[in-house]
Amino acid sequence: MPVINYLWDPETAAYLMEMDGNDQTTAVYTNEPVLYGSLVSQRRGGETSCYHYDGLGNTCELTNASEVVTDTNLYDAWGVNINSTGTTESPFKWRGLHGYYFDTITNRFYVRARVYQPIVGRWMTPDPLQFYDGSNLFAAYFIPGSLDPSGLVGKKGPICLFNCDNSGGGSVRTDDQCCSD
Numbered sequence: 001m002p003v004i005n006y007l008w009d010p011e012t013a014a015y016l017m018e019m020d021g022n023d024q025t026t027a028v029y030t031n032e033p034v035l036y037g038s039l040v041s042q043r044r045g046g047e048t049s050c051y052h053y054d055g056l057g058n059t060c061e062l063t064n065a066s067e068v069v070t071d072t073n074l075y076d077a078w079g080v081n082i083n084s085t086g087t088t089e090s091p092f093k094w095r096g097l098h099g100y101y102f103d104t105i106t107n108r109f110y111v112r113a114r115v116y117q118p119i120v121g122r123w124m125t126p127d128p129l130q131f132y133d134g135s136n137l138f139a140a141y142f143i144p145g146s147l148d149p150s151g152l153v154g155k156k157g158p159i160c161l162f163n164c165d166n167s168g169g170g171s172v173r174t175d176d177q178c179c180s181d
Contacts, residue, residue, distance in 0.1 A: 012037050013112060038097050042090060049088050057097030062088050079118030
């Protein structure tokens with residue numbers, strides 16, 4: 001099994017670089033410079049690929065430096081790949097905009113703090129914050145249409161990713177705690 005190491009930015013909770021078992025760089029990622037910033041592009045094997053997303057944040061297309069579509073993807077609501085074209089290697093597919101990282105060996109998504117299995121539509125690891133109602137911390141099935149870039153908040157609807165007083169630091173808050181403009 002190949003070894004893959006990652007360089008991680010703790011300030012933005014983003015993957016910056018992917019390296020092999022000999023610490024040789026295999027991919028460099030460009031993200032928006034904010035907490036849970038959107039993935040913009042990757043550079044792998046001398047080729048740059050730009051990510052294009054649908055309304056849910058799924059990677060629907062990759063384009064090369066000449067703006068030619070090289071890959072397309074289509075997913076069901078739970079993250080199962082329905083159809084793909086192209087051969088560009090990229091771990092950011094379903095919900096790729098939000099940093100959901102697909103492991104082709106386990107066929108699971110790593111969502112920063114949790115692991116998600118699309119074929120069964122459920123989290124495979126317990127809620128680390130233990131906020132889900134009830135004693136079974138694995139019980140929360142993924143809700144189509146929900147957003148959780150941190151892997152910590154299993155709530156449908158908008159989440160606020162920054163402090164309302166703009167004091168910095170960034171915190172994940174559920175929609176009922178967000179400030180209004």
